[in-house]
Amino acid sequence: MEKRRCAACRKLFHPRPQSPEQKFCSASECQRERKRRWQRARRATDPDYRDNDVQANRQWRSRHPGYWRAYRCRHPELVIRNRDKQRERDRARRLKAPQPPPTSHLANEDASTLSFFLETGTYRMIPVTGEDLANEDACLVKIALVSGG
Ligand SMILES: [Zn+2]
Numbered sequence: 699m700e701k702r703r704c705a706a707c708r709k710l711f712h713p714r715p716q717s718p719e720q721k722f723c724s725a726s727e728c729q730r731e732r733k734r735r736w737q738r739a740r741r742a743t744d745p746d747y748r749d750n751d752v753q754a755n756r757q758w759r760s761r762h763p764g765y766w767r768a769y770r771c772r773h774p775e776l777v778i779r780n781r782d783k784q785r786e787r788d789r790a791r792r793l794k795a796p797q798p799p800p801t802s803h804l805a806n807e808d809a810s811t812l813s814f815f816l817e818t819g820t821y822r823m824i825p826v827t828g829e830d831l832a833n834e835d836a837c838l839v840k841i842a843l844v845s846g847g
Contacts, residue, residue, distance in 0.1 A: 702720070705721045707723060707728050711724070820844045
């Protein structure tokens, strides 16, 4: 059988005889990508699948409170990347339809918002560890005012 180029890694592979339409090689990363694309397409076209997905995600989050908050604390670079990409999507949406963006456009309902006001200035972030943490998932820092605006 002829070789084909994988839709994910772009390497050549032999399609399995059982699946002549195979577009992804058998590497696990490529199979995960295949599943991701299938799910994305399914969510976009099947309202029942999307509703079920939303419901399952909501239940998972309620069984794992604080997971995403802790995840964002562990991966600040991903928080920045996600925010930049969301800004890009917001900008593209504004260009497409010139109207004000919705007030809430966060993909994750668990996203925290600052409910207090901080003066403009330079702050030193000091990690706090130990038994004073009520929730081990929490990312707690002490903010000390170094200079005012
Ligand atoms: Zn591949």
